[in-house]
Structures are given as structure tokens and as C-alpha cells.
Amino acid sequence: MITPYMKISNISKFFPGVRALSNVEFDILKGEVHAICGENGAGKSTLINILAGNYMPDKGHIVIDGEKVVFKNHLQSIEKGISVVYQERSLVPNISVAENIFVDRQDRGFFGFIQYSKMYENTKRILSQVNLDIDPRTIVGSLSPAIQQMIEVAKALSVKCELLILDEPTATITKKETDILFEVIRKLKAQGIAIIYISHRLQEVMEIADKVTVLKDGKYIGTRRVDEIEIDGLVRMMVGRNISVDEYSPQFTDEVVLEIRNFNSSRFKNVSFELYKGEILSFCGLVGAGRTEVFKALIGLDQKSTGEVSINGKKIIIKNVSDAINKGIGYLTEDRKDEGLFLSMSVEKNIVSASLAQVSSHGFVNGEKACEIAEKYRKTLNIVTPDIGKLAGELSGGNQQKICFAKWLMVNSDILIIDEPTRGVDVSTKAEIYKIIRQLTKNGKSIIVISSDLPETLAISDRIIVMYNGRIQTTINRQDATEENIMHYASGL
Numbered sequence: 001m002i003t004p005y006m007k008i009s010n011i012s013k014f015f016p017g018v019r020a021l022s023n024v025e026f027d028i029l030k031g032e033v034h035a036i037c038g039e040n041g042a043g044k045s046t047l048i049n050i051l052a053g054n055y056m057p058d059k060g061h062i063v064i065d066g067e068k069v070v071f072k073n074h075l076q077s078i079e080k081g082i083s084v085v086y087q088e089r090s091l092v093p094n095i096s097v098a099e100n101i102f103v104d105r106q107d108r109g110f111f112g113f114i115q116y117s118k119m120y121e122n123t124k125r126i127l128s129q130v131n132l133d134i135d136p137r138t139i140v141g142s143l144s145p146a147i148q149q150m151i152e153v154a155k156a157l158s159v160k161c162e163l164l165i166l167d168e169p170t171a172t173i174t175k176k177e178t179d180i181l182f183e184v185i186r187k188l189k190a191q192g193i194a195i196i197y198i199s200h201r202l203q204e205v206m207e208i209a210d211k212v213t214v215l216k217d218g219k220y221i222g223t224r225r226v227d228e229i230e231i232d233g234l235v236r237m238m239v240g241r242n243i244s245v246d247e248y249s250p251q252f253t254d255e256v257v258l259e260i261r262n263f264n265s266s267r268f269k270n271v272s273f274e275l276y277k278g279e280i281l282s283f284c285g286l287v288g289a290g291r292t293e294v295f296k297a298l299i300g301l302d303q304k305s306t307g308e309v310s311i312n313g314k315k316i317i318i319k320n321v322s323d324a325i326n327k328g329i330g331y332l333t334e335d336r337k338d339e340g341l342f343l344s345m346s347v348e349k350n351i352v353s354a355s356l357a358q359v360s361s362h363g364f365v366n367g368e369k370a371c372e373i374a375e376k377y378r379k380t381l382n383i384v385t386p387d388i389g390k391l392a393g394e395l396s397g398g399n400q401q402k403i404c405f406a407k408w409l410m411v412n413s414d415i416l417i418i419d420e421p422t423r424g425v426d427v428s429t430k431a432e433i434y435k436i437i438r439q440l441t442k443n444g445k446s447i448i449v450i451s452s453d454l455p456e457t458l459a460i461s462d463r464i465i466v467m468y469n470g471r472i473q474t475t476i477n478r479q480d481a482t483e484e485n486i487m488h489y490a491s492g493l
């Protein structure tokens with residue numbers, strides 16, 4: 001019999017009002033990619049935080065190589081060879097890429113005192129593992145979330161470890177970067193390293209994992225070899241039922257609601273396109289292609305851009321996000337941690353935060369009304385929380401995303417721009433969000449989606465614009481779109 005590398009034994013963890021994990025137990029072998037799947041709030045990240053020494057379990061223990069271990073803090077877990085890429089970005093924004101990568105190691109006297117030239121050289125090498133070619137001196141905060149994500153991955157891969165934990169490493173990166181990541185994972189696996197892989201992108205799980213363990217409401221449901229299970233079966237284990245997908249029903253008209261002409265900035269060149277009433281228009285491209293930058297410019301967040309914007313045939317100038325809202329454009333950012341969500345405010349306050357007028361009378365917020373509306377969104381989007389008074393920062397990653405989405409649904413703009421609509425969201429809620437987006441177009445709204453998830457793009461879009469290196473490469477109609485032709489143009493071919 002093979003002795004497992006790690007035995008997770010009877011682990012339970014409680015938070016106020018929530019049983020995040022209850023008697024979870026399973027084994028992880030060396031050289032195995034072990035996926036953990038489950039709906040938002042199932043307890044995946046909590047388990048990872050226990051393995052990483054950030055939380056102590058209330059019950060149960062961990063055995064590594066036959067020896068019982070207790071991690072009182074994060075460093076003790078690192079010392080045992082556990083390396084983690086967290087779901088939420090953890091890089092320090094106002095220092096350089098190199099300093100971020102070496103921040104933990106400087107303490108350990110890796111260099112004695114810091115030799116910058118050597119540190120930069122090493123950083124270059126570490127980044128090249130994931131095909132990133134950026135100056136190690138770049139300040140992290142100036143890079144896009146997707147590039148930051150790849151840096152986190154490179155950082156985790158750069159330390160010698162025995163267990164590598166990746167908590168939704170691909171939530172913001174595209175197929176091309178995912179392929180690079182998978183190559184590295186296969187290499188590590190061949191060296192006998194154990195890998196825990198958490199993802200809501202089930203196709204990826206089937207592609208990279210050897211085994212998959214399912215958690216539901218903090219409970220262990222089961223472990224399967226991926227060659228013994230299909231995606232449908234996995235979904236049933238996670239959700240307890242099959243998920244129905246709506247038939248595609250196009251709603252777009254020939255009426256142009258938004259027209260962009262000759263948009264230019266240092267990040268993109270000559271971007272022109274139009275959006276039709278009732279349309280779902282997607283933007284695709286690799287990390288760094290300039291998709292997000294175009295829309296930040298449109299919303300007035302990039303003052304240095306130039307170009308013309310017309311709404312319903314009338315030229316307008318948009319100064320900032322609230323000006324955009326007044327002119328009928330809503331913008332759900334990809335960066336929920338920095339721009340989208342108030343972590344120390346309640347779920348309810350977050351949901352109504354961009355539409356206070358709707359819940360106010362005579363300048364006062366009507367608490368009852370706000371509560372009623374927030375409750376409605378909690379139900380339709382299945383936001384997992386004991387109550388809507390809970391702080392947004394205490395919800396699981398996917399549930400935080402649902403709050404951001406609810407907030408913009410409530411604003412009810414005629415044009416809604418959504419950057420990564422289902423980032424970190426589980427399969428059943430994804431299906432629900434697609435239904436809601438379709439329903440919006442039925443009501444005459446027009447939607448722009450920027451998604452790094454290709455199956456998602458193919459499922460919801462009427463047209464797809466592909467960008468490469470700051471330029472529009474092509475526009476593909478739904479019926480002609482495939483993963484292959486999108487990737488072809490996205491790679492600049």
C-alpha cells in the first residue's frame with residue numbers, strides 16, 4: 001500500500017454562525033494533482049488556510065509523511081514545504097515585482113544583505129518560467145490583475161516545495177497562460193511534488209487533475225479519479241442535481257446604442273466598435289491585450305486617452321464612474337478587491353451602494369427597503385451568508401463576486417460593461433448569471449463582457465471582438481466562433 005504524503009483527518013472549523021468545515025478527511029499522494037471542487041462557500045479556501053497555517057482547525061489534524069503536524073502559524077507550514085497561491089491576490093502593490101518575489105526570503109538571509117542586481121537577475125529567471133517578460137523593477141500595483149496573478153504563480157513555483165496549493169489560479173487568466181501553467185504543473189508532478197488545485201472551471205479540472213475531491217456545505221462528499229467521472233457527474237456531486245442551460249435566443253437589434261471611434265492611448269491603438277441594443281458583445285484577448293484598459297478609458301478612468309464616444313447617436317464625454325452611471329453606463333470592474341467591494345461594509349450596504357437614490361426618500365436611506373432589495377438579490381444569486389448584515393470581507397471569494405454583480409444589477413443601466421462576470425463563481429451560479437444577462441437583453445439592455453473564460457464567452461456572446469497587443473484583430477459572429485479561431489487571433493496570428 002502507498003503511504004500518502006498527506007492525510008487530512010477529521011478537520012472541522014467554525015466561524016460565527018457558520019460551520020465552514022465539518023469532519024473533512026482525505027489523502028493526498030506524492031506526484032498527484034488533486035483538485036478540490038465545491039460550490040461557493042463550500043469550505044475550500046478555509047481548508048487551504050488550515051494547511052497553510054493561517055487558521056488552526058477546531059477539530060482534527062494533519063499528518064505529513066506519517067507524522068502528525070500542528071501549524072501554529074504560516075511560517076511553520078512553509079518550513080514543511082507547503083507553498084500557496086491564494087485566491088485573493090497577496091502581492092504588496094507599492095513595491096517592485098522582484099521585492100515581492102523575494103520578500104519572504106530576504107528574512108531568511110538568502111542573500112545576507114540584499115544584492116539588488118542578483119535579485120533582479122533571479123526574478124527574470126523565475127518569471128521566465130511562466131513566460132512573463134517584465135522588468136523586475138516594475139511596481140506591482142501598476143500591473144493588471146492577470147499579470148499579478150501570473151507573478152503569484154511564478155513566486156510559488158520558485159521555492160522548493162513538497163506541496164503546491166493553487167486556489168483558483170486561473171480565475172483571471174486566459175487559455176494561453178493556463179496552458180503555460182499546466183506545463184509547469186506537469187513538470188512539478190513528474191518531480192514527485194503533490195499539487196492541490198482549486199478551480200470552478202471544470203474543464204480545467206478534468207484536464208489537469210488526477211483526482212478530484214468534492215466538498216459541499218463544509219462536508220466531505222467524496223473523491224474520484226478524473227478518468228472515472230464526467231463533468232456532469234462531478235456537477236451532481238457538487239450541486240446535488242443537473243444544471244440546465246438555457247437555449248440561446250438572440251435579442252439584438254440593428255439600433256446602435258454605443259459607438260466608440262478611434263480610441264487611443266499608450267495601451268491601445270485605433271479601437272473602434274459599436275454595440276447594438278439587446279446585444280451581448282464580448283472582448284477576448286490574452287493577458288495584457290488591452291481589453292480592460294479600453295473600458296477604463298471609456299469610463300473616464302484613464303485621463304490620457306483620446307477618442308470619440310457616442311450614445312444613441314449623440315457624442316458625449318464621460319468624466320468618471322458616476323458620470324457614466326448618469327449617462328446610462330454601468331461598469332463592473334475585474335478588480336473587486338480594490339475597486340469593486342467595500343470589505344468592511346455589510347453585504348446589504350454593498351449591494352445598494354451604487355443606487356442609494358433608489359432606496360432613499362428626502363435624503364434618508366430607507367433601511368427596510370434596502371434590506372428588502374438586498375434580500376431579493378441574496379435569493380436570486382444564492383449568496384451564501386448567515387444574514388445580509390455580515391461583512392462582505394467575511395464571505396467566500398465567489399460570494400463576494402456575486403455581491404458586486406448584484407450591485408450593478410440594481411443600478412439597472414441601459415449599457416452594462418462587465419469585466420470577468422463570473423470570476424470565482426461556481427457552476428450553478430454561473431448558469432444563473434448567464435440567464436440573468438440574457439434576461440437583461442430581453443429587456444432591451446446591452447451588455448459588454450470581458451471574460452478570460454473561453455467556454456463562457458462562447459456560451460453567452462452574440463459577437464466577439466478579439467484584441468491583440470492593444471489592437472482589435474477581428475470581430476467574430478457567434479455562429480463562426482470556436483475556441484481555436486479566437487485563440488488564433490488572440491495570439492496575434
Ligand SMILES: Nc1ncnc2c1ncn2[C@@H]1O[C@H](COP(=O)(O)OP(=O)(O)OP(=O)(O)O)[C@@H](O)[C@H]1O
Pocket residue numbers: 015016018019020038039040041042043044045046047087384385394395396397398399424426
Ligand atoms: N474569516 C472568516 N470569518 C467568518 N466567516 C468566514 C471566514 N472565512 C470564511 N468564512 C465562511 O466560511 C464558509 C466557507 O468559506 P470558504 O472561503 O472556505 O469557501 P470556498 O469553498 O473557498 O468558496 P469560493 O468558491 O467562493 O471561494 C463561508 O460560509 C464563509 O462565509
Ligand SMILES: [Mg+2]
Pocket residue numbers: 044045046087396397398
Ligand atoms: Mg475560496
